[in-house]
Amino acid sequence: MTPEKLMELAKEAMTHAYAPYSGFKVGAALLCADGTVYQGCNIENASYTPTICAERTAFFKAVYDGHRDFSAIAVCGGKNGVITDIFPPCGVCRQVMREFCEDDFLIYLIGADGTWQERTLAQILPDSFSAKEHMK
Numbered sequence: 001m002t003p004e005k006l007m008e009l010a011k012e013a014m015t016h017a018y019a020p021y022s023g024f025k026v027g028a029a030l031l032c033a034d035g036t037v038y039q040g041c042n043i044e045n046a047s048y049t050p051t052i053c054a055e056r057t058a059f060f061k062a063v064y065d066g067h068r069d070f071s072a073i074a075v076c077g078g079k080n081g082v083i084t085d086i087f088p089p090c091g092v093c094r095q096v097m098r099e100f101c102e103d104d105f106l107i108y109l110i111g112a113d114g115t116w117q118e119r120t121l122a123q124i125l126p127d128s129f130s131a132k133e134h135m136k
Contacts, residue, residue, distance in 0.1 A: 026077035
């Protein structure tokens with residue numbers, strides 16, 4: 001799976017977002033180590049707290065299906081579904097990634113006009129808490 005294909009799947013997932021309150025639609029495409037891809041979108045709620053991000057939607061779908069090894073995720077978002085800049089994962093999503101992924105897990109952040117950035121989990125979540133490290 002190329003980064004470009006994964007990013008196209010994230011863009012497609014963004015079209016499924018339910019964001020009537022903020023208007024920010026986000027899509028994600030999560031690549032499992034075996035090549036399976038799970039898409040996710042954000043789903044808002046009027047009380048905001050139950051809202052779930054696209055990244056967690058993709059991870060939770062994959063975990064439900066028994067996947068635990070992940071290679072990369074592509075993320076895109078923007079107001080009214082228009083990508084104008086990169087849309088990095090929130091802190092909660094970063095911690096969920098850390099639960100299942102190593103420092104070298106790749107995050108592709110999709111920007112406007114076909115631009116994108118590649119980051120590792122260690123770059124976006126330095127000095128993170130991991131149960132794996134604390135349970136040794």
